[in-house]
Amino acid sequence: MNTRRFRSRKVLLAAVAGVTVFGGSYGLAASLGLTTDSLGAAQSVVAACQSGTMNVAYTPAYSASLPGYNVTSITITGLAAGCYSKSYRVTLSGAAGASLGEVTGTAPSTGTSIGPISITASAASVTGVAVVFEG
Numbered sequence: 001m002n003t004r005r006f007r008s009r010k011v012l013l014a015a016v017a018g019v020t021v022f023g024g025s026y027g028l029a030a031s032l033g034l035t036t037d038s039l040g041a042a043q044s045v046v047a048a049c050q051s052g053t054m055n056v057a058y059t060p061a062y063s064a065s066l067p068g069y070n071v072t073s074i075t076i077t078g079l080a081a082g083c084y085s086k087s088y089r090v091t092l093s094g095a096a097g098a099s100l101g102e103v104t105g106t107a108p109s110t111g112t113s114i115g116p117i118s119i120t121a122s123a124a125s126v127t128g129v130a131v132v133f134e135g
Helices: 002-030
Strands: 055-063 068-077 087-093 099-106 113-122 128-134
Antiparallel strands (some): 055 068, 068 113, 087 099
């Protein structure tokens, strides 16, 4: 009988500890305060700053040191008002998505284009461009 009472207390103690730990974790996660303008340990749907298409064009220049062509600058066109004054990051990528170069900045408060933005990468190696707006 004494063993049974000890076992019941042990189970009760384990249950109380489990509820305390789970409740504390849940409370901490709820305090993250995740919004669409911030990052944290959770998921949130983030709206794009525009629904239309942006275009990215890059300017090549011959480099005798390669020899070959380098991308020397990029220009983003088709910018909508929703992206004005937001921070951006442009990444040129190559084989297997490897980053060849990255540049950051802030979009203008008016107009439909950003650039030219200085960046250097081998033009022959560029297979993709990623543009991300934040804020």
